[in-house]
Amino acid sequence: MRVLVTAASRHESTQEIAEAIAATLADRGIEAAAVPVEQVATLDGFDAVVLGSAVYMGRWLGEARRFAQLHASALCRLPVWLFSSGPVGPADHPVPPGTPADVPVLTRLTQASGHRTFAGRLDLRRLHFTERTLARTIHAPEGDSRDWGAIEDFAGEVADALLGEHAMPDLSVAPDGGALACGHSVQ
Ligand SMILES: Cc1cc2nc3c(=O)[nH]c(=O)nc-3n(C[C@H](O)[C@H](O)[C@H](O)COP(=O)(O)O)c2cc1C
Secondary structure, eight states: EEEEEEEEESSSHHHHHHHHHHHHHHHHTTEEEEEEEGGOOOOOTTEEEEEEEEEEEEEOOHHHHHHHHHHHHHHHHEEEEEEEEEOBOOSSBBBBSOTTTHHHHHHHHHSSSSEEEEEEEEEEGOHHHHHHHHHHHHTOEEEOOOOHHHHHHHHHHHHHHSTTOOOOOTTBTTSSSSSSOOOOOOO
């Protein structure tokens, strides 16, 4: 079984999360590669996909949204999990709270089995001038808030689902009980 773990990242921290997920899958005996989303040309040969993005201004990065749109018909026929990486600060008071705006439509588009939001890293020295100014304006706390245990747990759940006897989703019924409709669009 080959699993593609792919993510859009501006300043590496989300790519490092993708690598950690791939490493946990590999520990479970699953062949897994962590590839930046802009380097993936085809999903041929993959049996499942974990797709993620850093969140900026409440949205997934454009490369990840475009990837989901471009590969929608393949994604909705494979087991797919989504993750977002963004909130910083203490776990009980993440900044900002809540689910990124794109996640509901991306979940429908890909027929994803699940989505998880992970805390991110804010290192002002890595940011462009405008990003730094914005981060200061919203008083986003600096630091690495990534929770490697939570990331490993998520990857473990993905591995359990893939290795379990119910690995493949039921493609006849959408999660809301309606007919499966691959091919929604995302802006
Ligand atoms: C200008 C700016 C805007 C951000 N907006 C959000 C946001 O809306 N929601 C969120 O959860 N995180 C937001 N973040 C935090 C980033 O998502 C976080 O730093 C993430 O770990 C960056 O991932 P990357 O290193 O892969 O680019 C923002 C960070 C910056 C610098």
